[in-house]
Amino acid sequence: MSSPQTGPGSEQQRGETQQAEQQAQAPEQQKQWAMTSAPETAALSGWTAFAGSLILLVGIFNVIDGLTAMFRADYYxxxxxxxxxxxxxxxGVIWLVLGVLQVATGVxxxxxxxxxRTTGIVLAALGAIGHLAFLAAFPLWSLLVIALSVxxxxxLVVPSRPTAA
Structure with missing residues (x-):
């Protein structure tokens, strides 16, 4: 039986050379891998969270207004x-529909x-205008909802800045 050739051009030596090259590159590849950052996720800005929770609250107020106007008109x-x-x-129907849309937009x-954001601006403006027309029926409540709508x-208009964690 003949033994495999172990000279300079042998398969074994080429394999060992390739393995040595890969090991020499390995620390560099590990360094590159360790240096890559995770993909940046856009954090929710404070103003967007604030406006979202506020429009959710205004939407709930408008749903209550709508139900009250439909079922207890003597309340005003x-x-x-x-x-x-x-x-x-x-x-009552206007406030109920507007309130449900505002709740969905707040979420x-x-x-x-x-x-x-775009829908919230439009709905808040419509709500403020509607409460201006409804001012005679319930003045303090309407002024409060107008201020919250503003x-x-x-x-929602303030540009969101990236936040650092």
Whole structure:
């Protein structure tokens, strides 16, 4: 039987050379691997979280307003004939729909969705305008919701900055 060749051009020597090259590169590859950073995830900015929770709260207020207007119209200060526009049943439906949309948008803002920021600005503006028209029926509540709507708009318009953990 013949033994394998162990000269300079043998397979065994080429294999050992390749293995030595890989071991020489290994620390460099490990260093490169250790130096790579994890993909950056966009952290939820404080203003977006604030505006999202606030629009969620305003949405719940509007749902309560809507249910109250539909089922207990005598709760408000003025009669249905003294409202600026519509009657209490119509306002109840408006507040209920607007409130449900605002709650959904608030949840979207908490997950930092772009569509939620845009929709939240529009819904907050509509809510503020609606409460301006509803001011005669429930003045303090309407002023409170208008002020909260302005805060929501501000919180959604402020550009989010990356936060450091």
């Amino acid at each position: 200060i003025v009669g249905a004939g003294q409202l600026l526009v519509f009657n209490f049943a119509a306002w 979207g803002c908490m997950y930092d969705k772009t569509w939620a 805060l929501v708009i501000y919180g």
